[in-house]
Amino acid sequence: MKTFRLTEETMRRGSLILVNAGHPLMDTAAPKCLPAAPGTPDILLEARAASCLQQLIAFVGGRHEITAVSGYRTRREQQEIYDSSMAENGPDFTRMFVASPGCSEHETGLAIDLAKRAEHIDFIRPDFPDSGVCGDFRSAARRYGFVQRYAENKENLTGIACEPWHFRYVGYPHAVIMERLDLCLEEYLCYLRQFPWGGNPLQFTACSRSIEIYWASGMGEIGIPDQRLADVSGTNTGGHVITLWR
Numbered sequence: 001m002k003t004f005r006l007t008e009e010t011m012r013r014g015s016l017i018l019v020n021a022g023h024p025l026m027d028t029a030a031p032k033c034l035p036a037a038p039g040t041p042d043i044l045l046e047a048r049a050a051s052c053l054q055q056l057i058a059f060v061g062g063r064h065e066i067t068a069v070s071g072y073r074t075r076r077e078q079q080e081i082y083d084s085s086m087a088e089n090g091p092d093f094t095r096m097f098v099a100s101p102g103c104s105e106h107e108t109g110l111a112i113d114l115a116k117r118a119e120h121i122d123f124i125r126p127d128f129p130d131s132g133v134c135g136d137f138r139s140a141a142r143r144y145g146f147v148q149r150y151a152e153n154k155e156n157l158t159g160i161a162c163e164p165w166h167f168r169y170v171g172y173p174h175a176v177i178m179e180r181l182d183l184c185l186e187e188y189l190c191y192l193r194q195f196p197w198g199g200n201p202l203q204f205t206a207c208s209r210s211i212e213i214y215w216a217s218g219m220g221e222i223g224i225p226d227q228r229l230a231d232v233s234g235t236n237t238g239g240h241v242i243t244l245w246r
């Protein structure tokens with residue numbers, strides 16, 4: 001039996017953490033990062049997210065057409081972007097498209113802004129169309145654990161305007177389930193609370209593998225049989241999500 005310790009610290013880390021205006025990032029340690037995409041060595045993502053993004057870009061043949069615009073940002077960098085957008089674009093635009101420092105997903109290392117390669121790229125609102133290789137990327141993204149984080153019909157829940165260029169790594173199969181059920185991360189984490197650890201899981205089957213997903217609201221130790229592959233992620237909303245593969 002493997003033992004996982006669920007603590008306040010682990011609750012604030014992992015690929016499913018929610019970071020928005022109501023849930024500031026509490027774990028401010030810099031994540032272990034890698035370059036997000038080929039050709040942009042200075043734009044970083046959390047290591048597992050970077051690896052999945054690189055595989056996804058290779059899968060759609062987007063190496064020469066898709067470029068990373070912004071990935072991991074320190075709190076200080078987010079503050080600078082926020083301040084310069086306030087000065088250049090004013091408060092209405094900035095509140096719509098730029099998260100307050102401490103409340104930006106970019107500070108987690110799990111979010112990436114992408115653009116179709118072009119001579120001029122808008123840093124705050126890059127062009128990432130639905131067609132061509134960008135469209136192929138959009139269709140395949142969920143299988144590599146990425147979702148378009150800010151959709152048009154979810155603005156009242158996310159607090160951020162539609163951003164077709166901002167992708168968030170939540171991991172597989174969560175990205176697939178979120179898209180299938182049309183749930184943004186705020187909704188998905190609420191939805192998972194009906195599958196408590198020790199009760200009936202959310203079941204997901206793909207390629208003859210069965211995956212079980214649970215919500216663990218408490219802290220303390222949990223035991224998982226040795227033969228089960230397990231991923232435990234904090235949520236930054238008071239609980240953990242436990243994903244078990246059979």
Ligand SMILES: [Zn+2]
Pocket residue numbers: 070106111112113165166167
């Ligand atoms: Zn972004």
